Amino acid sequence: MGTICSLTLFEKGTPALYAAAFGRLKELEDILSANREGTDLDKVNKNAGIGPVKVRPELIVCLDRALVYAEKSSGAFDPSVGPLVKLWGIGTDGAHVPKEEEIKKALTLIDYRDIEVNHDAGTVLLKRPGMALDLGAIAKGYAADELDTRLTGKGVDRAIIDLGGNIFAMGEKKAKKGPGDFFRGLNPGGSGKQAKDDGSFWRIGVQDPRENRGNYIGIIALKNKTVVTSGGYERYFMEGGKRYHHILSTENGFPIENGLLSVTIVADKSIDADGLSTSAFCLGWEGGRDIIASVKGAGGIFVFNDLSVRITPGLEKDFTLSSAEYKLAKP
Numbered sequence: 586m587g588t589i590c591s592l593t594l595f596e597k598g599t600p601a602l603y604a605a606a607f608g609r610l611k612e613l614e615d616i617l618s619a620n621r622e623g624t625d626l627d628k629v630n631k632n633a634g635i636g637p638v639k640v641r642p643e644l645i646v647c648l649d650r651a652l653v654y655a656e657k658s659s660g661a662f663d664p665s666v667g668p669l670v671k672l673w674g675i676g677t678d679g680a681h682v683p684k685e686e687e688i689k690k691a692l693t694l695i696d697y698r699d700i701e702v703n704h705d706a707g708t709v710l711l712k713r714p715g716m717a718l719d720l721g722a723i724a725k726g727y728a729a730d731e732l733d734t735r736l737t738g739k740g741v742d743r744a745i746i747d748l749g750g751n752i753f754a755m756g757e758k759k760a761k762k763g764p765g766d767f768f769r770g771l772n773p774g775g776s777g778k779q780a781k782d783d784g785s786f787w788r789i790g791v792q793d794p795r796e797n798r799g800n801y802i803g804i805i806a807l808k809n810k811t812v813v814t815s816g817g818y819e820r821y822f823m824e825g826g827k828r829y830h831h832i833l834s835t836e837n838g839f840p841i842e843n844g845l846l847s848v849t850i851v852a853d854k855s856i857d858a859d860g861l862s863t864s865a866f867c868l869g870w871e872g873g874r875d876i877i878a879s880v881k882g883a884g885g886i887f888v889f890n891d892l893s894v895r896i897t898p899g900l901e902k903d904f905t906l907s908s909a910e911y912k913l914a915k916p
């Protein structure tokens with residue numbers, strides 16, 4: 586998937602189970618990748634303006650969810666962004682600032698309303714020639730959910746699934762055994778703060794978008810949830826002293842510039858967290874906050890280039906800011 590994927594199973598981590606999990610990731614890549622020939626998604630793209638293509642159900646599930654976020658964001662998030670992504674080539678050796686007329690042409694090809702999904706027939710049609718799907722903004726989330734479901738089915742209660750920063754923290758950090766855990770369940774340590782210190786919460790760092798990997802602005806404490814970040818700080822190129830990142834505006838065709846450095850989403854499903862992280866990054870604080878509020882159990886941490894941090898209501902109790910350089914702003 587063009588990134589490092591790591592799995593840590595805290596129990597039942599047999600070589601066979603790891604192999605099955607990575608095998609499933611490979612299978613999903615064969616269905617969903619826009620970067621390789623012969624995937625189901627590639628076949629849909631090659632038949633744009635020609636006819637519907639029968640695809641495996643995984644592509645339909647993922648695309649359906651992407652279309653929900655396209656609707657919710659009024660097309661700021663759009664899975665038909667493919668022509669623009671290809672044009673910029675960010676993350677490839679050919680990354681460059683395109684010509685204005687090339688951008689204009691690519692923009693005319695982007696419109697999620699021209700994607701036709703036929704659920705009965707299991708087909709997808711792109712209505713106009715030149716259109717192309719790109720599910721890079723949501724497919725890793727779907728893959729993380731798939732692994733969560735499969736591993737849970739194999740009796741794994743505790744695991745960390747990390748697909749290039751798309752993290753699913755399965756279950757609780759502390760193993761569920763012994764009488765103490767019975768009481769922990771009934772009375773998780775009294776006050777909210779104490780409850781987060783009882784060893785059962787995973788602690789996931791929110792990357793400092795201005796620093797190298799491994800530097801955090803703060804920590805989220807959570808159980809059985811997923812954390813996904815979108816930002817302009819890892820996948821970009823420099824031209825003429827300017828930085829161009831990979832999350833693109835479907836309005837003007839350029840990398841989004843709205844003062845945001847990153848958006849981190851906490852949610853129950855990784856496909857939602859991934860869809861929301863990119864949508865919220867595109868929409869900015871106000872639109873982003875509203876769209877996050879529309880998904881049950883979801884919250885967001887927005888980091889701005891003036892080093893302010895805004896958190897959606899409800900999530901602030903789970904997040905501890907640890908960097909002295911950043912300041913919490915009122916939501």
Ligand code: FAD
Pocket residue numbers: 586587588613614617618619620621661662663664666670676677719720721722723724725751814815816820831832833834835859862863867
């Ligand atoms: P997100 O914020 O989650 O997504 C950003 C990505 O979404 C962009 O890179 C672009 O692809 C797309 N996008 C940009 N603007 C918009 C918009 N307005 N609306 C909707 N989507 C938008 N990378 C490689 O270098 N080589 C590979 O072979 C490769 N294979 C992949 C296979 C699969 C199945 C997947 C899911 C990804 C693959 N990638 C590959 C990575 C991919 O190109 C993206 O870089 C990556 O998915 C971005 O994820 P993110 O979490 O960084 O950002």
Ligand code: MG
Pocket residue numbers: 721722723815858859860861862863864
């Ligand atoms: Mg995303």
